[in-house]
Amino acid sequence: MSNMIYDMVLLRLGGEITVKGKNRARFEKVLADHVRKALRAFDKIVVNQTYGRLYVELNAHPYEEVAKALRDVFGLVSFSPVKRADANLEAIQATALDVFRAHGKQPDTFKVTVKRGWKQFPHDSMEMNHLVASHVLRETPELKVNIRNPEVELRVDIQKDAAYVYCDTEAGAGGFPYGANGKGLLLLSGGIDSPVAGWLGMRKGLELEAVHFYSYPFTSEQAKEKVVTLAKRLLHFTGGKFKLHLVPFTEIQTRFAQSNQERLIITLMRRAMLRITEIIAARESAHAIVTGDSLGQVASQTLGSMNVIGRATELPILRPLVMMDKIEIIRIAERIGTYETSILPFEDCCTLFVPKSPSTNPNLSIVESVEAGIEDLDAMIQQAVKDTVTVVMKQETTKALPDGRGIEQKEAGSQTDEDRWF
Structure with missing residues (x-):
């Protein structure tokens, strides 16, 4: 494709937006803002x-x-590169030929579709289809017209001010504009699944912040940096700002390990994570929790386990991957650029203290009884929230922090949100 002949790009809104009725204008405005940011x-x-x-x-x-x-x-x-032409027959014919030749590899068949938005134009749409196609055929005699199944469709939109000509169309990301459907918190581990779940949530219009649990010194600094790298990749899809809440989990996890409830330790950990995330969500005005759960993939993701774990919070838990298999998830991870980071060999806290035979169908009453017997669990959860550090990332194309870090940390209790760009 020849880049330099085009004047503009035509952007088409996602099909889900077009059925939004009275809310459509709001979605379109949000999308336009995101395009400007991009x-x-x-x-x-x-x-x-x-x-x-x-x-x-x-x-x-x-x-x-x-x-x-x-x-x-x-x-x-979807979107298409467009070349503008004066609204007269000769200019449209010449421009149509330029656009067709810029397509790249020349096809064997084509068709012309003219839309006459300006009804005072002297030729109607059917006549223009023939006049434009004939001009292209004269210059490319080996070409043939195929109305039903052409390799290339050359489109012309005639308006009063100009005619707009294009033939290439590229698929866009689809979905809803980022942030148009509310805000949630993503449980972001260092694995393959959770970044993909975050991307799918973003694609459905969720504004996301991430929550990561670390257990230093059981987990390494490299494991935390791995998660920061994944968060930076998710930042790319926001067009603006992304927050990563780093929660210290060592004390809680150690206490669970000492509870003599080895088979339930994963259930207990996950429930504590949800309780902490729910408190952070209230502070950040988020209304859902997004996880990378995929049904049956591990012990904590059986239906019985997800039921008991999910009872720890009143917030809705969104599980975009719940019906996907691992191959599908990996394919998306590769597409969005998180896979290579996710497979780095640095363990997160969920891979520590994993029992040989974790419970796949825990009993809620027993789990709640165990929790009630752990001294100061509620206080430890509140302390973990208090000790959470929030990393704020922002996109900028020309500026960088003087020390080159590209991020700024602020304590969770800080009231300021004046964060630097990177």
């Missing part, structure tokens, strides 16, 4: 919004560079 590295690019469409004025920027920035914007179902 393209802020490009000088003089203009984003124009019309009903059901967004147009990006390229202003001499190569299309492929702009397309790369658009591919991860949630809410876009």
Whole structure:
């Protein structure tokens, strides 16, 4: 594809947005804002919004560079590079031929579809289909028209101010604009599953913050840095800011290990994590918890275990991966760029103290009785929340922190949210 002939990019909104009725305008505005954020590295690019469409004025920027920035914007179902032409027959014919030739590998068959939005144009749509196709065929005699199943469809949209010509269409990320459907907290481990669950939640319009539990010195500093790297990758899909809440879990985990309830330790840990996350959610105005659970994958993800673990919180638990198998999850992880980091050999706290025979069908009454018998468990949970450190990450294309870290830490109790960019 030749990049430099195009003037603009036509963006099509996700199908889910188009059925939102009275809320559609809000979703479209949020999406337009995200497109502007994704393209802020490009000088003089203009984003124009019309009903059901967004147009990006390229202003001499190569299309492929702009397309790369658009591919991860949630809410876009597809987009196309467009060349503008004067609204007269000769200009449209010449531009159509340029766009067809810029397609790259020349096809054997094509068709022309003209939409005449400006009804005063002297030729109707059917006539324009023939006039444009004939011009292209004269210059490429080996080409044939195939109305039913063409390899390339050359489209022309005629408006009063200009005609817009394109033939290539690229699939977008789809879904809803990021943040359009509320806010949740993601339980982010260092494994393969949870970053994928986070990405799927983001794609459905959830604004996310991540919560990670570490057990220093049982878990290494490299394990924590691995999670920071995964959070930075998720930051890429937000277009703005992403928070990672680092929760110290050593004392609680050690107390569980000393409770002589080896088969229940994973259940107890997961329930404590949910209780801590629920408190953080209230502070951060989040209304759901997102996990990487996949039904039957490990002992804590059997139906019985998920039921007992989930009773620890009143917040809804969203499990985007619950019906996926590991191959599907890995495929998405590779696509979104988290897989290589996730398989680094640094253990998180959930892989420590794993019993030889964990309970796959724990009894809720027994679990609650064990919890009630652990001295100061509620106080330890409150202390873990108090000792949580929040890492705030922001996207910027030109600025960086003086020390090169790219992130700033702030204590959870801090009231300020004036965080640096990276």
